Amino acid sequence: MRIGEVCKIEWKDLNHEHKTVIVRDRKDPRKKEGNHMIVPLLAGSYDLVKKQSEKDDRIFPYNSRSVTAGFQRVRNDLGITDLRYHDLRREGASRLFEKGYSIEEVAQVTVHRNLNILWQVYTQLFPHKLHDKFDE
Structure with missing residues (x-):
């Protein structure tokens, strides 16, 4: 998923039984709202979600720009230029x-x-x- 989509997922969108989340208002050039999609949490992603604190409405309560900046900072520190x-x-x-x-x-x-x-x-x-x- 896009980082902005990940940072917007809320606990109410998590289905424990099916190990899925609802991604709301997905990016779509034709339609700005109501683009909801159910997404399976494969491999260890469901376990990663379960480890998150439920102190916020969002599972990953981060600003997507901050996550992108952090990713770029780590990438640059590692000397990776093309990722x-x-x-x-x-x-x-x-x-x-x-x-x-x-x-x-x-x-x-x-x-x-x-x-x-x-x-x-x-x-x-x-x-x-x-x-x-x-x-x-």
Whole structure:
């Protein structure tokens, strides 16, 4: 998800039974409000949410600009010059594709409504990997 979306998720949007959250008012060029989407919390993300303090209405009560600035500061301290926070979203999507998730399933996690954008921007096909899939 986008960092702004993560920082806006509230405790009331968490479904413990299904390990999902509602991402409200997602970015959409056609519609500014009412773009809600249910997103699964895969791998350790649900456990990470459970570790957060419930002192605020939001699960991650941070200003998204502060998170971005902190990410940039750490990145720069490590001498990494070619990594943006948004690149982590692409990495996550690529890993899901590598695990065999369908484009529709990945879209549920990355919160993409336009599958063409997801396909064109986030997938990287490696011809040599087809051998592994064929051998299975």
